[in-house]
Amino acid sequence: MKTLASALIVAASAIAANAYAGNVEPNNVPFQGIYGQQDSSVTRAQVQAELAAAKAAGRVQIGEATVLPQTQASNVTRAQVQAELANARANGEGRFYSNTGA
Secondary structure: OOOHHHHHHHHHHHHHHHHHOOOOOOOOOOOOOOOOOOOOOOOOOHHHHHHHHHHHHHHOOOOOOOOOOOOOOOOHHHHHHHHHHHHHHOOOOOOOOOOOOO
C-alpha cells in the first residue's frame, strides 16, 4: 500500500511540475511594455508647459464633461412668472404638477 501511495505522489508531482513549466514566456524575457510603441520625443517639461498653457486658455476641464444650454438673462420678475402660471392653470393650458417641496 505504501508503494502505491508513493507512486501516486510521484506521478502527481511530475504532472504539477510539467503544468508549471508550461506557464513560462516563450523567450524567457519579462514583459517589456507594448511592443512596437514609439518613444516620445517630447520632454516632461514641454508637456507641463503645454498643460499650463491649455489651463490658462480655459481648454482643460476637470471632472465630467457637461454642456449646459446658454440662457438669456431675464428681466421678468418672480411675481410676473407666478401670475402667468396662475393664468395658464386657470385656462387649462398645459400639465401642471403639484409642488413636492423638493
